[in-house]
Amino acid sequence: MINKLKNISKNHLVLYIISLVVVIVDQLTKFLVVTNMNIANEIEIIHNFFSIFYVTNTGAAFSSFRDQTTLLIIVSIFCIAIINAIIQREKFNYKLSVISLGLLLGGMIGNLIDRVIYKNVIDFLSFNIFGYKFPVFNIADICITLGVFIYIGINLVEEIREKKKKIWYNIHC
Numbered sequence: 776m777i778n779k780l781k782n783i784s785k786n787h788l789v790l791y792i793i794s795l796v797v798v799i800v801d802q803l804t805k806f807l808v809v810t811n812m813n814i815a816n817e818i819e820i821i822h823n824f825f826s827i828f829y830v831t832n833t834g835a836a837f838s839s840f841r842d843q844t845t846l847l848i849i850v851s852i853f854c855i856a857i858i859n860a861i862i863q864r865e866k867f868n869y870k871l872s873v874i875s876l877g878l879l880l881g882g883m884i885g886n887l888i889d890r891v892i893y894k895n896v897i898d899f900l901s902f903n904i905f906g907y908k909f910p911v912f913n914i915a916d917i918c919i920t921l922g923v924f925i926y927i928g929i930n931l932v933e934e935i936r937e938k939k940k941k942i943w944y945n946i947h948c
Contacts, residue, residue, distance in 0.1 A: 786867040790877040797881025801914040802888060805897040817901070828901035830911050831893070844894050851887040858883065869929050879922030885915030 808829050812818070817828040834841035858880050867873055889896040898911040 784867075786865075786873050787862065790862060790873045790880070793874060793877025794881035794884065797878060797915070797918045798885050798888070801882070801885035801918070804914050805885075805889065805899070808899045809897060812899075823903055825903075826901045827899050828911050830898050831895040832898050832911075833895045836910075836916070844890055848887065848890050851883055851890065855880065855883050855887065868933075871925055871929050875922045875925035875929065877922070878918040879926065882915040882918035882922060885918070886913075889915075 808827065812827070812829040814829055814831060817826050819826045833844060835847055840847060858876065862876055862880070865872060865876065886896050896913065896915075898913050898916070900913060900917075901911045902909045
């Protein structure tokens, strides 16, 4: 075990610290909501824009797969395993890769903890944007979304760079 810790790269260490921080912040905020509010209670923070609205979600994003907790636990574990496999093969050419995968892993673990403990996910961040009441979400959801978008963006930029190199090589050689 100690030898494995010695072999961990700085990037991997930072990534796992980011994940741990995400899980702690996510679970702490959910704990505060669960212990201080009743389900369906709402505390308006910014009038007609932002409120803390305690709801639970037995499904995934936008309540898809509602009441499929066991399936969602299995899918979450599978996704976490895939993320870990990506982390193990990742060369981390970009610092944003470390951040994106740390956010994604931490968010996935945060929502998995909810599903295992509560049989649903605790959501509480509610926004009303130009009259549209956006679906309620949590810190883990934010981190998952940011992690995915950043990681996809990095890979798209890398793919474009590789194509430009090939085009340049074909023109000049």
